[in-house]
Amino acid sequence: MQDESLSRRSFLGLENQHVFITGAAGAIGGEAVREFLDHGCRVTAFDNKPLQLSGIDAERFSRLHLLNGDGADEASIEAGFVKAKERFGAVNILIVNPTQEDSSNSKPIWDLSLDDWNRSHQLGVRTSFLAIKHFLRTVRDYQESSGCEMDSPSIVVTETESTAGLTAGKAGLHYGLLSTVRKEILQLNSEGRINAVACGLGNSDHGKGITPADVARTMAFLASKRAAGHISGQCIQVEGKESHYSTQTSKAISIKDSAPSIPRALAKPKRNKIRVAVSVDLDAVSGWLGTSAHPDNVLADYSTGFFAARVGVPRLLRMLTKLNIADRCTWFIPGHSAESFPEEVKKVVESGCEIGLHGYAHEGAYQLTPEQERDVLVRCMEIAQNLTGKKPVGYRAPLYQLRETTLDLLEEYGFEYDASLTDHDCHPFFAPKRPPLEPIDFSKPAATWMHPVKESPSAPDRRPLVCVPCNYYMEDMTPMQFLPHCENSQGFVDVRVIENLWRDRFLWIRDNEEEPIFPVLMHPDTSGMAHVIGMLQRMLEWLKEWEREGEVEFLQTGEIARWWKEKMLK
Known part of the structure; x- marks a missing residue:
């Protein structure tokens, strides 16, 4: 891990963490990029579309790595993790924003082809699976090469109604990948965690008033070992007035619309001129x-x-x-x-x-x-x-x-x-x-021109x-x-x-x-x-x-x- 003085100090203890964000060009992905940069992280933003971010100052930009790639293509996502490691070192946190097609949303079901249905409702699961698979492989490779466990690797999956297929994600990722990975990640790392964030973003009554920034702040909370190191295998549902576990066993997180719930990072120290x-x-x-x-x-x-x-x-x-x-x-x-x-x-x-x-x-x-x-x-x-x-x-x-x-x-x-x-x-x-450099006269014996610079x-x-x-x-x-x-x-x-x-x-x-x-x-x-x-x-x-x-x-x-x-x- 690099010197803490190079970045900002985070209330959540996220400074210097390397965060890999898929679907970074979307509304939620873009806010997630901004949120983790604000907490002093190094961020690799991965998407097949250009990321448009305004108001990112030079210091934050130095910690941002933009990668173009297709999250549904395994070779592309694998190459993305390789390039991310080359730029900022091993990835500590994976933020998964599933890709989805909108073709099914524009047609009634009787006009949908099977291919349209598959693209719309399976693509999100496919991209999430590939991102999680290759993130866990990078964790494994890091631990094998270093001889020690990575410090609390964390996965946070975004689940909207369109990626889940049903309201509140009840047929979504956290009933498939989420429950499977929660058990298996512990075999790889004793502190490994996976959680999901479910939201409607205004498409239903429980989603009214939610903004992408609300979702991004919840992601940062779940990614933090300091704040949520004890939470794994849960889906936090973000609502307009509050967030709660989808199992409805707890209502632990309150998100105010008027101000961020998590303090921003402190300014970094000055460096040399x-x-x-x-x-x-x-x-x-x-x-x-x-x-x-x-x-x-x-x-x-x-x-x-x-x-x-x-x-x-x-x-x-x-x-x-x-x-x-x-x-x-x-x-x-x-x-x-x-x-x-x-x-x-x-x-x-x-x-x-x-x-x-x-x-x-x-x-x-x-x-x-x-x-x-x-x-x-x-x-x-x-x-x-x-x-x-x-x-x-x-x-x-x-x-x-x-x-x-x-x-x-x-x-x-x-x-x-x-x-x-x-x-x-x-x-x-x-x-x-x-003295001027002397050109080689290759017509002469090599011994006459094999000599160092004078x-x-x-x-x-x-x-x-x-x-x-x-x-x-x-x-x-x-x-x-x-x-x-x-x-x-x-x-x-x-x-x-x-x-x-x-x-x-x-x-x-x-x-x-x-x-x-x-x-x-x-x-x-x-x-x-x-x-x-x-x-x-x-x-x-x-x-x-x-x-x-x-x-x-x-x-x-x-x-x-x-x-x-x-x-x-x-």
């Missing part, structure tokens, strides 16, 4: 002149460069200003963009951001002679100084194409940092001082020149911009793929690195597009939620370089 470096490469037309030059480039290609400057830049500025981080970003601007689009670049400078260099015509270092490389750098320094009134201190190589002579020039002209290399992915480092004999690095990491996995353009003549271009990747990739990177870095940085690189060509900018805004808003938790700070790239250099050179 993550410094977010939001940067924008304003390539515009220059992107087609240097690294993306090609004899087949046409007017339509250049047109995307005009879009970047005249549409993408204003959109990004409005979005960053709305999020109150416009002055905490760094824009790397090629000299060609600054001279070709002065009005747009003026608005960028007026936002209060940092300005860094990015070549003149987005040329790669390997396209230039050393003399050309010096001339370009000097010219771009002059352009930036005229724009901002101060000498630029940061540099990002176009397409990350820099060489040893580039770093020599940055040292010579007193630059503070470069943002083009990835010796590390979430910590700055001093710029390396290495380090500089004079100094291990170029301190105080700092490298702030950045590469293709931290940017938008490569996966989401179609560049016809670029080998790595894609352009038709769903923005949610990249959003999830970035979130996964952030969450792993947050849990495993001390005082890390998190670079996010945008291009107006790409992030300025209507189908992309909304994702970027969601991502940055999500990071700002971590800022409100005290875990994130947005900084200009130069500020990050100076912070790290001061820390390292004390």
